[in-house]
Amino acid sequence: MLFSELVNFFEKIERITARSTIVDSLVSLFRKTPKEIIDKVVYLIQGEIYPDYYGLELGLGEKLTLRAISNAYGIDTYELEKLLKSFGDIGKVAEYAAKRRKQITLFKQPLTVKRVYETLEKIARTTGEKSQDTKVRLLSSLYVDASPKEAKYLTRIVLGELRLGVAEMTILDALAITFAKSIGYREEIERAYNLCSDLGEVAKVLANEGLEGIRKYKIKPGRPIRMMLAQRVENVREAALKLGKEIAAEWKYDGERFQAHKMDSKVLLFSRRLENITNQYPDAVELIRKNIKAREVIVEGEIVAINPDTGEFLPFQELMHRRRKHDIEIAVKKYPINIFLFDILYKDGESLIDKPYRERRKILEEIVEVNDKLMLSKQIVTSDLEEIEKFFLEAIEHGCEGLVLKDLEGNYRAGAREWLWIKLKKSYQSKMVEPVDLVVVGAFYGKGKRAKSYGALLVASYNREKDIFETVCKVGSGFTDADIERLPEILDKYKIDRCHPRVFSKMEADVWFEPKVVIEVIGDELTLSPVHTCCYGKVQAGSGIAIRFPRFLRYRFDKDARDATTSEEILEMYKRQLKRIEH
Ligand code: AMP
Numbered sequence: 128m129l130f131s132e133l134v135n136f137f138e139k140i141e142r143i144t145a146r147s148t149i150v151d152s153l154v155s156l157f158r159k160t161p162k163e164i165i166d167k168v169v170y171l172i173q174g175e176i177y178p179d180y181y182g183l184e185l186g187l188g189e190k191l192t193l194r195a196i197s198n199a200y201g202i203d204t205y206e207l208e209k210l211l212k213s214f215g216d217i218g219k220v221a222e223y224a225a226k227r228r229k230q231i232t233l234f235k236q237p238l239t240v241k242r243v244y245e246t247l248e249k250i251a252r253t254t255g256e257k258s259q260d261t262k263v264r265l266l267s268s269l270y271v272d273a274s275p276k277e278a279k280y281l282t283r284i285v286l287g288e289l290r291l292g293v294a295e296m297t298i299l300d301a302l303a304i305t306f307a308k309s310i311g312y313r314e315e316i317e318r319a320y321n322l323c324s325d326l327g328e329v330a331k332v333l334a335n336e337g338l339e340g341i342r343k344y345k346i347k348p349g350r351p352i353r354m355m356l357a358q359r360v361e362n363v364r365e366a367a368l369k370l371g372k373e374i375a376a377e378w379k380y381d382g383e384r385f386q387a388h389k390m391d392s393k394v395l396l397f398s399r400r401l402e403n404i405t406n407q408y409p410d411a412v413e414l415i416r417k418n419i420k421a422r423e424v425i426v427e428g429e430i431v432a433i434n435p436d437t438g439e440f441l442p443f444q445e446l447m448h449r450r451r452k453h454d455i456e457i458a459v460k461k462y463p464i465n466i467f468l469f470d471i472l473y474k475d476g477e478s479l480i481d482k483p484y485r486e487r488r489k490i491l492e493e494i495v496e497v498n499d500k501l502m503l504s505k506q507i508v509t510s511d512l513e514e515i516e517k518f519f520l521e522a523i524e525h526g527c528e529g530l531v532l533k534d535l536e537g538n539y540r541a542g543a544r545e546w547l548w549i550k551l552k553k554s555y556q557s558k559m560v561e562p563v564d565l566v567v568v569g570a571f572y573g574k575g576k577r578a579k580s581y582g583a584l585l586v587a588s589y590n591r592e593k594d595i596f597e598t599v600c601k602v603g604s605g606f607t608d609a610d611i612e613r614l615p616e617i618l619d620k621y622k623i624d625r626c627h628p629r630v631f632s633k634m635e636a637d638v639w640f641e642p643k644v645v646i647e648v649i650g651d652e653l654t655l656s657p658v659h660t661c662c663y664g665k666v667q668a669g670s671g672i673a674i675r676f677p678r679f680l681r682y683r684f685d686k687d688a689r690d691a692t693t694s695e696e697i698l699e700m701y702k703r704q705l706k707r708i709e710h
Contacts, residue, residue, distance in 0.1 A: 132240075133156075134276050136152060141291065150300050164240055165330045165334045167244040172293055174283070178401075182402060195266035200228040218280065218288065221282040222278055222279035225277075237272065246265050247284070253265070317542075348388045348425060348473060354386065359549065360550075362551070364512060366532045367510075373509065374508070375506055377531050378518075380440070381526065382430045383446050387412075387425070389415055389419055396411060410500075426495075427469060428470070440527065468491060474490060480539035483537065484535050531551075534546070563691075563692040564646070565602075572637045584601070587642065588697050596627075596630045596642045599671075622638060623639050634659075645686040649678055653672050658671075662698045
């Protein structure tokens with residue numbers, strides 16, 4: 128197949144945006160493509176020569192490319208650089224230079240796709256001393272035989288600037304129509320793609336073995352599986368509705384997701400975007416090699432940066448120090464990590480992705496020898512929402528982002544974001560970053576387990592100016608069973624028969640108290656509410672400021688009611704929060 132055919136396709140695609148027309152053009156291109164090079168054509172359409180996870184780059188920047196153009200066409204690099212400044216597009220520079228070539232070639236060979244691809248592959252594989260010269264020479268040999276249009280697109284491919292904008296799913300559609308005769312088979316083809324993350328491979332199997340080959344397609348260690356993602360919810364209750372009775376709640380570590388492929392003593396690590404990150408984490412590679420008792424496995428987990436002195440978790444950004452090509456050993460020492468494994472997808476020849484999570488986790492527990500650096504994600508299995516809320520706070524206190532709640536009966540859905548994993552993150556939950564100290568002014572009777580005590584407390588901030596207490600929220604969560612049991616003992620001695628005269632409340636509590644007991648509360652955010660009286664009318668007529676989704680943290684017996692957070696302070700927090708949102 129001539130490279131010019133591919134280039135004509137590129138040119139056409141650049142001018143169209145309608146998806147159906149792109150699919151049609153792809154189909155006619157695929158029909159013309161010999162089976163032997165269908166994978167290569169698919170990579171080139173994506174402006175690549177390998178799937179992303181290969182991690183092999185051409186290693187040619189703008190400078191070297193200009194040198195190759197200069198060598199091929201006998202135009203000085205200085206002049207080419209000037210052209211680049213005025214065109215702003217190196218592809219156009221190559222096209223222009225090819226038209227003006229000063230070097231006349233006597234025996235021009237038309238470029239074929241195979242030759243272009245193989246030469247680019249050679250360029251990628253050339254390493255070591257003098258490799259730059261070799262790379263330039265190889266690229267130059269292609270320019271010599273290229274037409275101006277071919278030179279333009281070749282340059283864009285080399286520099287990773289092709290950007291035709293053909294989505295992976297569009298390519299899958301076209302493959303389905305070309306090789307399976309109907310778009311109806313798209314899903315089955317996509318399944319194979321999710322297992323290998325390699326469109327070229329999918330195209331090759333389809334072209335050579337048809338739909339049968341695709342249906343039989345299996346996980347191959349060494350090729351990353353497209354990762355399962357989580358849906359998000361605002362609170363635990365919402366998650367529980369989606370997940371059913373028993374939930375596996377796990378800490379959501381603030382680190383880098385990885386998929387590790389262990390093949391005997393060889394270990395490869397892939398990032399969430401399926402890039403090969405093996406070289407960044409030689410320590411993780413060692414931990415996985417030594418502490419997983421299976422010959423071949425694919426496991427997933429999170430790499431978390433650790434404070435070397437205290438062992439505490441550090442935020443995700445700290446892992447950026449590992450993104451370097453040189454001196455990785457120094458970075459390994461200076462920026463240590465822990466690994467938390469949370470899933471297993473494959474073990475010794477057997478795919479595990481169709482097994483329920485309950486079973487996968489059990490297998491993981493059986494084969495991982497944990498130590499102080501390699502652990503399983505912290506997990507509880509429960510149907511008690513309050514227990515999950517407590518676990519959420521615990522996770523946050525330890526520097527995690529929140530929780531991932533998982534369906535215990537769910538399989539591993541490669542490449543999908545479904546309701547089998549649900550994330551509950553602090554960033555959606557706590558725009559309110561600081562806890563506040565509030566005074567208990569009333570209470571509501573509990574139900575069920577809390578029938579003998581109170582189910583929620585009405586709490587207030589202190590208005591220093593007026594020397595009164597203004598309600599901000601009803602707190603019903605964050606209490607342990609023991610906390611709940613103690614409530615009457617702590618509060619009943621301050622019981623009064625109506626709302627205290629120095630308490631301003633628009634709510635009718637079941638029981639009123641003298642403003643004495645102070646508790647620490649954290650919430651998700653501050654909002655305006657017509658039922659609460661804190662800073663009433665100060666932000667908006669007819670509204671006060673209230674705390675959304677408040678949670679009890681602890682008693683503050685050391686504080687007097689007048690030491691509570693003031694209404695003014697809450698107003699300040701509200702304004703700060705607004706500023707953050709506006710940014
Ligand atoms: P998202 O990527 O936004 O869909 O959120 C899920 C992400 O949470 C995953 O990609 C992981 O990087 C991360 N994560 C942290 N801890 C866990 C865990 N225990 N289970 C699953 N994902 C986790």
